[in-house]
Amino acid sequence: MISFTQVNKHYPGGYTALRNVSFAIAAGEMVFLSGHTGAGKSTLLKLIAGIERPNSGSVLVNNQNVGVLKGAALPYLRRNLGMVFQDHKLLFDRNVFDNVLLPLQICGFDHRESAKRVRAALDKVGLLKREKSSLVSLSGGEQQRLCIARAIVNRPAILLADEPTGNLDNAYAQEIMAIFKSFHQVGATLLISTHDDSLSRDNQVRTLTLKHGELQP
């Protein structure tokens, strides 16, 4: 589903974010990506979504070479990816429901079908009763769950999550992991980055570890 072959990524100024990274994730697999802050986890996820492009090597997602994909094709790649961002990237000028609605509007779903899907996604993350709430009234954990609802509303084949449990206490983190697991059970491919090693140990899943931009054996 996702495969990296000898991927290198440098940023202007000589900083190397990823060095010679190769791995493959099969369809339906759930994988953790761990490493310290600055190890290159976010860069790796950005390469998958085509937000950044590799300097060398190839990034294949769904058998498409993302590194050489044309700008006009990128939106269609991203519609197959659900993304949970470290900084949430929610829109504070609209309510809970409308935030989750956005991906469906972009894909051009009709009104009734959209509303049904939005409510299903909100139900899955436990925010169905808050659909009319404004975002400022949500706690950090609730905002994170809203971000997950937005990522899964489109029923993507691949879910990428960048530090989804970053600022949450353990109870909240476990709750969010449970949501991811239920998503994994219905066949989605997940790649979840975290700097918290205990999370991957507790959950006993395959873990890729990055250190200074290199994948550890």
Added chain:
Amino acid sequence: MFASPLAGLLNILVIGIALSLPAGMYVLLQNAQSLITKLSGTPQISLFLNMDAKADDIDKLRKLLTQNPAIEKVTFVSRMQALEQLKQNSGLTDVIGSLNQNPLPDGFVISPKQNEAAALDALRNELAKLPKVEQAQLDSAWAYKLEALLKFGRLGILILASLLSIALVAVTFNTIRLQILTHRDEIEVSRLIGATNRFIRRPFLYFGALQGLLGGVMAWLIISVSLLLLNWQVGTLARLYASQFALHSLSSGDSLALLIFSVYLGWLGAWLSVGRHLSKIEPH
């Protein structure tokens, strides 16, 4: 989309005023044009005879004129008839009524066969030399001069309209730039979750076109209200001259053209702005 209603209203007002200037001048010019056509008609040459011309002088002259191959039609207008016509047409009924003798000479009104300026001039010169003719006057000369002046005016309007159109595009360009900046987060997030450029561009283009449309409607209202006020004054003036004249507003075809043009300009400004500013917002 209208983040600030007041700013939106001001924009529409600016666009409306900018459009109403050339369009309003165009309306006035159209009115002048129709007035001139009404007054001048086809070119005619008036022959004014000497005051001492006798009836047989007139008969001789009539024969000469009817035999002239360059002349289509000859109409004799006696002094009395001329005075009556003047009373009816000029609106100076009271002034003429106060005269104690008829100051007008006998005359012929001649319709030439040809309409070109050079041929008319040659004929006028030829007729001026006939016996007992005091003066030969080409009636529509003034109309031609005015016509030339109107052409000049039309060119002026065209230049003004072009400049103001550019200003209108610039206003929309800037409004859309601000709109894009305010919606920066939304654009970035939309890009991240798979929005095409077309999807992101669409609301801004609609906004530009809508702003243009409302500006066009505003211009139409400004022109209509101004003409209403002017007509109120023109009516008083026309009554003083004992004539009937009213300014016409924009025809429905011209109104439609005005609206289509303003929508197009708004859309163009938005399109240029979106092309320039959207690409700068890339997710990172």
